[in-house]
Amino acid sequence: MSVRSLALLGAVAAILGLGAAPAQADPKPGVMASPRLTIQQAGGGQCRLTVLTSVGMAQAQAQYQIDNGAVARIEVWADDLVYDNRLLKAPNAALTASRYGSGLVVTAQPTLPCSALDEDRSSNLDTEGDEIYVKVVFDGPGYPRLSKNSNVVSGRW
Numbered sequence: 381m382s383v384r385s386l387a388l389l390g391a392v393a394a395i396l397g398l399g400a401a402p403a404q405a406d407p408k409p410g411v412m413a414s415p416r417l418t419i420q421q422a423g424g425g426q427c428r429l430t431v432l433t434s435v436g437m438a439q440a441q442a443q444y445q446i447d448n449g450a451v452a453r454i455e456v457w458a459d460d461l462v463y464d465n466r467l468l469k470a471p472n473a474a475l476t477a478s479r480y481g482s483g484l485v486v487t488a489q490p491t492l493p494c495s496a497l498d499e500d501r502s503s504n505l506d507t508e509g510d511e512i513y514v515k516v517v518f519d520g521p522g523y524p525r526l527s528k529n530s531n532v533v534s535g536r537w
Contacts (some may be wrong), residue, residue, distance in 0.1 A: 407436035407483065410523065415486075415516045415530035419497070427494040427537060429456065431473065433516050435483040435526060442484035443479035450475060450520030452486045458499030459511035459532050467496060473516070486516060497537035509536045 431454055437445070454495035456501040465508040473488035473534045499510045511532045518526040 397405075404501055407434055409436045409438075410482075410526075411436050412516065412518060412526045413482075415514060415528055417514050417530035419512065419514070419533045419535065421494060422491055425494055426491050428489055428491045429454075429470075429514065431486070431488040431514050431516065431530065433486045433528065433530075434478065435484040435486065435518055435523075436522075439477050439479060439481040439483075442475075444535055445484055445520040445523075446475050447488060448478060448521045450484070450523075452488075452518045454488045454490065455515040455517065456490075456492075456497075457513050457515055457529075458461070458497075459513055460499065465499070467499070467512075468492070475521045484518075484520075488519065494537040497535075509534050 413434045413436070415431055418430045419423050420428050420430070425530055435442075452473040452475060454473055456467045456470060457464050458467055470488060470490040470492075473486050476485040476487070478485045497510055497512050499512070513532045514530045516530070
């Protein structure tokens with residue numbers, strides 16, 4: 381297993397709280413849990429976004445989805461007063477069939493220039509900082525398209 385895979389599994393375990401009492405109930409079958417977004421500066425002007433959510437289903441159903449072409453994609457959005465704007469589409473997220481009752485686990489850790497998260501592109505408008513969220517979109521065989529927005533993360537990028 382690669383170092384990146386181990387790091388991603390560690391992040392998933394930490395966010396899911398594996399080995400500890402669950403922070404929230406598992407999503408109902410066919411429902412996507414609210415995605416959780418964190419943003420960390422990775423050095424060199426790069427920011428790493430960590431996204432985690434799950435779609436409620438049995439482990440066997442989750443494995444079927446993975447084996448038969450299900451995909452989840454991450455879109456990075458800027459939260460604005462007038463209208464939200466999409467900053468970018470990240471590569472497809474990783475899908476895992478959970479043994480812990482969460483169903484189909486969706487994880488992503490895209491790294492991008494922190495300047496890409498500057499929603500205003502101008503210091504004159506940047507009095508409050510930047511507000512970023514992600515939209516997770518899931519497409520799987522036999523399921524309607526599911527999408528849900530994450531929490532909003534504020535900062536100055």
